[in-house]
Amino acid sequence: MTNKQIAGLFSEMAGLMELHGENEFKIKSYANAYLNIRKLDAELELLSPEELQAFKGVGKTIAEKIIEISQKASFAALEEMRSKTPEGVRQMLAIKGIGPKKLIFFWKELGIESPGELLYACKENRLIAHKGFGPKIQEDLIKALEFYQSQSHLFHHYLLETEIQEILQEVGQLNPNIQIELTGTAKRWVPILESLEFIVSGPITNVPENLSLQTSDIEKSKGLWKGNIPVYFFYQSFPLSAKNSLMLTGGSEEFIHFIKPYDRPLENSASEELFFKEIGHPFVPAECRDLKEFENFDPSKLIRDEDIKGVVHNHSTYSDCVCSLKEMAKECIRLGYEYLVISDHSKTAGYANGLSIERVEMQWREIDQLNIELAPFKIYKSIESDILSDGSLDYPDEILAGFDLVIASIHSNLKMNEEKAMMRLLNAVANPYTRILGHPTGRLLLSRQGYPVDHMRLIDACADHDVVIELNANPMRLDLDWNWIDYAQKKGIKIAINPDAHNLTGIRDIKYGVRAARKGGLLRNNCLNILNNAEFNAWILTKK
DNA sequence: ATCGCAAACGATCTTAAAGGGAACTTTAA
Numbered sequence: 001m002t003n004k005q006i007a008g009l010f011s012e013m014a015g016l017m018e019l020h021g022e023n024e025f026k027i028k029s030y031a032n033a034y035l036n037i038r039k040l041d042a043e044l045e046l047l048s049p050e051e052l053q054a055f056k057g058v059g060k061t062i063a064e065k066i067i068e069i070s071q072k073a074s075f076a077a078l079e080e081m082r083s084k085t086p087e088g089v090r091q092m093l094a095i096k097g098i099g100p101k102k103l104i105f106f107w108k109e110l111g112i113e114s115p116g117e118l119l120y121a122c123k124e125n126r127l128i129a130h131k132g133f134g135p136k137i138q139e140d141l142i143k144a145l146e147f148y149q150s151q152s153h154l155f156h157h158y159l160l161e162t163e164i165q166e167i168l169q170e171v172g173q174l175n176p177n178i179q180i181e182l183t184g185t186a187k188r189w190v191p192i193l194e195s196l197e198f199i200v201s202g203p204i205t206n207v208p209e210n211l212s213l214q215t216s217d218i219e220k221s222k223g224l225w226k227g228n229i230p231v232y233f234f235y236q237s238f239p240l241s242a243k244n245s246l247m248l249t250g251g252s253e254e255f256i257h258f259i260k261p262y263d264r265p266l267e268n269s270a271s272e273e274l275f276f277k278e279i280g281h282p283f284v285p286a287e288c289r290d291l292k293e294f295e296n297f298d299p300s301k302l303i304r305d306e307d308i309k310g311v312v313h314n315h316s317t318y319s320d321c322v323c324s325l326k327e328m329a330k331e332c333i334r335l336g337y338e339y340l341v342i343s344d345h346s347k348t349a350g351y352a353n354g355l356s357i358e359r360v361e362m363q364w365r366e367i368d369q370l371n372i373e374l375a376p377f378k379i380y381k382s383i384e385s386d387i388l389s390d391g392s393l394d395y396p397d398e399i400l401a402g403f404d405l406v407i408a409s410i411h412s413n414l415k416m417n418e419e420k421a422m423m424r425l426l427n428a429v430a431n432p433y434t435r436i437l438g439h440p441t442g443r444l445l446l447s448r449q450g451y452p453v454d455h456m457r458l459i460d461a462c463a464d465h466d467v468v469i470e471l472n473a474n475p476m477r478l479d480l481d482w483n484w485i486d487y488a489q490k491k492g493i494k495i496a497i498n499p500d501a502h503n504l505t506g507i508r509d510i511k512y513g514v515r516a517a518r519k520g521g522l523l524r525n526n527c528l529n530i531l532n533n534a535e536f537n538a539w540i541l542t543k544k
Numbered sequence: 545a546t547c548g549c550a551a552a553c554g555a556t557c558t559t560a561a562a563g564g565g566a567a568c569t570t571t572a573a
Contacts, residue, residue, distance in 0.1 A: 025556060029545035032556090059546045099571050134564050350558035351573055386573095389561085411573050413561060442573095 088114025251289030391427025473513025485520025
């Protein structure tokens with residue numbers, strides 16, 4: 001289990017304890033353990049109780065629970081809490097807009113035990129009869145519940161990567177005569193998946209323990225992996241022809257339309273690569289097949305992992321990251337990057353320990369020191385400034401002027417209409433100190449929709465004011481969405497692929513950003529952080 | 545349940561906005 005998953009169990013524990021009216025300080029300890037553990041880099045499952053207790057927020061009890069988790073993937077106290085809470089109530093714990101107080105009321109007072117029942121109650125107008133509830137809350141709950149239901153059958157691609165590898169391995173090993181290959185949306189690097197799809201050369205006779213096959217016909221079998229992930233196996237004779245491989249992998253209507261006229265080579269080519277060779281068109285990698293235009297497609301110009309030279313938008317112990325400036329810098333050096341842009345949270349982000357002006361200046365002095373010590377590696381002084389409710393940034397101009405670059409992001413007051421959102425965004429983009437617009441929609445995939453954004457107007461404004469747009473590489477965000485990269489490129493805007501790292505491992509999220517960028521067809525030359533240190537420095541000096 | 549300051553014990557991250565109902569509660573970042 002990853003630290004994030006272990007932390008998730010403590011967060012769940014805290015939520016359940018709250019529902020059952022446990023001691024609020026005990027609850028806080030579990031919630032706190034979640035906050036601290038999820039960002040740790042050391043692999044917790046390998047550590048001793050003494051080593052575990054050295055971490056902040058981990059005492060004797062939590063350490064014991066971590067040991068228990070490493071053996072059983074859960075802990076007894078959590079299982080007990082789960083067993084006395086209906087599954088539907090546990091699901092509602094994760095829905096934004098439903099906090100513990102409301103949930104206790106729904107469950108204990110109204111007898112509502114699932115998201116579906118709550119949605120029904122809202123639609124029947126049954127909530128507003130109760131004190132503290134009015135039409136607006138009911139309406140917002142309906143939106144939140146409908147969003148939840150629309151997403152509940154979907155999966156994050158990044159969380160299924162190990163599952164994909166396991167399926168390939170286990171089916172392959174148990175059935176040595178069968179060839180198996182990934183296809184479909186997962187092969188195309190679609191960030192959110194409904195199911196996993198594979199091509200196999202024949203029926204799976206030795207079924208892995210984690211797989212249950214449900215239906216089969218001549219063309220395919222359908223099953224469930226680990227009880228909840230839908231899996232399809234399409235039968236094809238190997239070696240695969242281009243037609244079978246390409247058609248099963250799929251892509252946009254435009255892509256299918258594009259390859260259709262090449263019927264004969266499609267039918268006869270022995271592989272995807274040969275097909276493209278035979279029609280005299282550059283190979284279109286699977287992740288790019290959701291694009292809409294292929295006439296001038298040139299894969300050699302697409303962004304690649306190794307093109308990224310600098311790590312932009314990162315946090316440190318000054319705000320809500322567990323690693324110091326030096327630790328972050330050293331990890332960047334180790335990974336072969338030339339520079340690090342530290343953009344901690346600004347002062348309004350109190351929950352994330354946002355920096356007061358004094359602490360900003362303290363950080364600048366430390367960065368100056370480290371830049372002498374670590375040269376030629378460079379740390380740039382930045383800030384992830386909150387975009388306040390009126391669209392202004394979080395410090396007076398003389399402080400903003402002291403940063404090498406300012407990233408502007410919305411973190412607060414996310415519940416707003418498009419008009420308000422655009423007012424804040426456009427104000428921030430027009431601010432002369434804003435160089436990069438951070439995670440433009442504020443979405444968290446499968447969990448938070450984000451505020452409504454008129455992407456075209458926003459991109460146009462960024463073009464007008466020479467503002468770079470972030471593609472936040474955190475796999476929960478991937479925001480700017482890859483679908484908008486094409487328009488941004490046409491407007492001549494640069495995209496920064498930023499990990500938004502809150503620990504050392506977070507830096508490696510860049511790979512998810514590069515994937516999303518390739519999916520959107522981002523050309524290397526339109527990416528900000530392919531610039532080497534000298535070039536990046538020159539870019540900074542071209543202040544608006 | 546944990547931490548920090550102190551050696552047994554007290555305190556536990558902030559803040560603003562929004563909704564509902566006329567002072568406060570709830571939620572989320």
